[in-house]
Amino acid sequence: MAVTTAEVLQALSTVKLAASGASLTSSGRLSDIVIQDGRVMFSIAIDATEAGAMEPVRKAAEDAVKALPGAAQALVSLTAERAVPKGPSSQTPERAGIQPGRPAGAPQARVQSIPGVKHVIAVASGKGGVGKSTTACNLALGLRALGLNVGILDADIYGPSMPKLFGLHGKPRVISGRILEPLEGYGIKVMSIGFMVDEETPMIWRGPMVMSAITQMLREVAWGELDVLVVDMPPGTGDAQLTMAQATPLAGAVIVSTPQDLALLDARRGVAMFRRTEIPILGIVENMATFVCPNCGSVSHIFGHGGARREAEKLGVPFLGEVPLNMTIRETSDSGRPVTAIDPDGPHGTIYRAMAEQIWAGLSGGGATRGAPAIVFE
Numbered sequence: 001m002a003v004t005t006a007e008v009l010q011a012l013s014t015v016k017l018a019a020s021g022a023s024l025t026s027s028g029r030l031s032d033i034v035i036q037d038g039r040v041m042f043s044i045a046i047d048a049t050e051a052g053a054m055e056p057v058r059k060a061a062e063d064a065v066k067a068l069p070g071a072a073q074a075l076v077s078l079t080a081e082r083a084v085p086k087g088p089s090s091q092t093p094e095r096a097g098i099q100p101g102r103p104a105g106a107p108q109a110r111v112q113s114i115p116g117v118k119h120v121i122a123v124a125s126g127k128g129g130v131g132k133s134t135t136a137c138n139l140a141l142g143l144r145a146l147g148l149n150v151g152i153l154d155a156d157i158y159g160p161s162m163p164k165l166f167g168l169h170g171k172p173r174v175i176s177g178r179i180l181e182p183l184e185g186y187g188i189k190v191m192s193i194g195f196m197v198d199e200e201t202p203m204i205w206r207g208p209m210v211m212s213a214i215t216q217m218l219r220e221v222a223w224g225e226l227d228v229l230v231v232d233m234p235p236g237t238g239d240a241q242l243t244m245a246q247a248t249p250l251a252g253a254v255i256v257s258t259p260q261d262l263a264l265l266d267a268r269r270g271v272a273m274f275r276r277t278e279i280p281i282l283g284i285v286e287n288m289a290t291f292v293c294p295n296c297g298s299v300s301h302i303f304g305h306g307g308a309r310r311e312a313e314k315l316g317v318p319f320l321g322e323v324p325l326n327m328t329i330r331e332t333s334d335s336g337r338p339v340t341a342i343d344p345d346g347p348h349g350t351i352y353r354a355m356a357e358q359i360w361a362g363l364s365g366g367g368a369t370r371g372a373p374a375i376v377f378e
Helices: 005-012 048-066 132-145 162-166 207-219 239-247 261-276 307-315 327-334 347-364
Strands: 034-036 039-045 073-079 117-124 150-154 173-176 179-181 183-185 188-192 226-232 250-257 281-287 319-323
Touching: 005 048, 034 207, 039 048, 039 207, 048 073, 073 207, 117 132, 117 250, 117 347, 132 150, 132 162, 132 188, 132 226, 132 250, 132 327, 132 347, 150 162, 150 207, 162 188, 162 327, 250 261, 250 347, 261 281, 281 307, 281 347, 307 319, 319 347
Parallel strands: 039 073, 117 226, 150 188, 150 226, 250 281, 281 319
Antiparallel strands: 034 039, 173 179, 183 188
């Protein structure tokens, strides 16, 4: 018989917080509880300074749920989110620093750093289909070409692409407890939900389950010492993206867009979201900028041209450059041999490396102050 939410809550009511003696269920710290195929997933909100003290509570909550008949697995994470600043125009509960469903007086979570990781760079898009994952992959390789230690987290839970882009197969090895060892491709440490599920399995997950999975891949992976961790964000500007922006120590955001007006509208929303959460915009990339016919050499602007550059100027953010619509990039990506890895000095590898140099200059030169991720919007 499947476990129910009521049974989970009853079990969690026996878990006490050492500091106050209150039960976990009455503390206001619990997220929504998601149950799927016997897997029970939820998070516990903490202040960043409570991480060590709250680990026994997390473990007790996990053990209490595992003991329930019908609970095949319990996935419990501690989540510390960046507080959203208040301002004159802050009218919503979130903008006022109040988290929906959390009682007054419950702790407001704060951003929590990732041990060993100096800068986190997120690659995100206002909409899908603009080459976000390909851009993230090649930017990571461009940063690696600068002599940096680089990792990449595939946070696009519904459409994980990094296993294919890096040509990686197999499951991550458990080092100890819940800590996973990332796979490695072309000198990049890689973690993706795609390593743990069959590529044809649909990810029919609700928001809390998605966020729990992303949080675990961020904080329960042996990243080691990294100069940069690139995060391939889910497309859009919804709950998952906002929570990632609040809960992860992002150093900045790179916006990837095609030149067409529809994509630029969504990129604009992405810029606005990161600015609201006080995350610097490291730059905008114009992807699929031009197409050069391989037979006649004529140049076509299939999606328009120059739109992202003009948008960057309008918004007052750096323009990182243009990436052409090219069959070589597509073929190498599909074969797990990304162009920046196999031909770093070629015409396309040079473009990505030049963008990576600008991003690193923004991170290391004081343009980013959080020591975290760069976000790319496509």
